[in-house]
Amino acid sequence: MFEGESPENYEQKCLCMLVLDTSSSMAGESINQLNRGLSNFHKEVIEDFVASQRLEVGIVTFDSNVICIQEPKLVNNFEMPTLYTNGSTKLVDGVRMAIDIVENRKKHYKESGQNYYRPIIVLITDGEPDSDQDITGLSKEVSSKIASKSFMFYSIGVDGYNHQKLNQICSTPPPQPLAGHKFYEFFKWLSNSIGIITKSTEGETLMLPPVSDWTQIQM
């Protein structure tokens, strides 16, 4: 019988930045279900051996403040934090911070000689940005970065979100409304999708799982 040992190669990295709304309107069932979804996402990625070696997760929260509560790390290397709500909705600042983190992380990957997949930014919000937030400027930046294949961008609207404003930030792909509080189902879809992305051989056309389990309308 054939036999042979394998070398200890490191895996290529896939960065997923979660940009999460923790403003006051998310209080109650929304934040509880979001925390439950995050916890399950963490567990499912750890259980997928290949994804757990490749996926780095970072988390930015935005309310009256914008904070990176989790720098990008492999899921095995951090505990999923519990989120609490407070204040208004500095959504644009939150997305901008995530974009900066993505750019810095890509620079780090390049400088340290690591192979990487195209990063993913996932925005989740139930409202609309504060009135002083520069939606037009962010929209241009996101469109330009998607066109130059800097990252993939998905926006998810929780009950009561402003579809028009979210669509203004990124219309391709369009924002997806979350049915009820189906964060658990959304993060299950995300972990399955990341499983596919981190195992793809070419990143242009990805057959991601159907979104019907967690959204109100089909893409």
Add this chain to the structure above:
Amino acid sequence: MQEPNWIFAYASVIGNSHISENIPCQDTCKVENYKNYSIAVVCDGAGSCINSHIGSKQVADFCINHFKKLISAKKWDYSKKLPSIELWHKSAKETLFSIKEDLDNFSTKYNFDFKTLSCTVIVTIAFKHGLLVTHIGDGRAGYCNFKDEWFPTIIPCHGEEANQTIFITSDIWDDEIIDTYIESNVIVDKVKAFCLLSDGCEKASFECNLFDQENDKYFDPNKPYLLFFNPNVKILPQLHEQKKTQEEINSLWGKFLTDGNEKLKVEPDDKSMILGVRFIQEPLTENV
């Protein structure tokens, strides 16, 4: 009947992610033995292309036919030395272009979008006195000499992102850029064994993403891993001596590539590998 100069184990096995997504195995590998040489081909169909399993099979078939014709036309099968690197690269480039044209004709005849047939390709032609190697894409290949030293024979072509490479169907066929994308090498050495593989096998069999603590950097040594290959270089001749058929050997090889060790077992991508070992029933002399 004359024994071949080389004996082989070769197989393509479906990856775990392709099983779960109900996608066919998109890799193809093929070996043909001739009087004084053997041709080995590995093609890896592009993951995102719906007909790439058909493309990889066609390209492998075309490679065998075209490179056989090339060797006959140049009489390299009766030559005592291998062609120069310049001549081989020029010939390999022209041959791969003809293969691309054949694939284009095939796509027209059977109404396939040409780009949906995308695949990478590696060709190794093994003679008594060395190897001719050429490739397009992100596969890997290597050889071992009689001092048991392993070396790579090609460098994989990667894009900025981890899952990007180029294919025989890519827009590379311009005289000014083509040499960036087709690599050809002539190995003049006493070759004991050689390998060629799709990227699904690279983490299990090549040192390809190690960490250099001194410089705080990851790097790709592109080196065939001795502990992977050496046991199999010993086992393959034993199976041949046990009169196992090629199908039986390939079946054992396929089983090994599927779950022969932990790395192979968890690999999500399709896996193809050809291992060729010099048949040494006759005593090997310094003149070989």
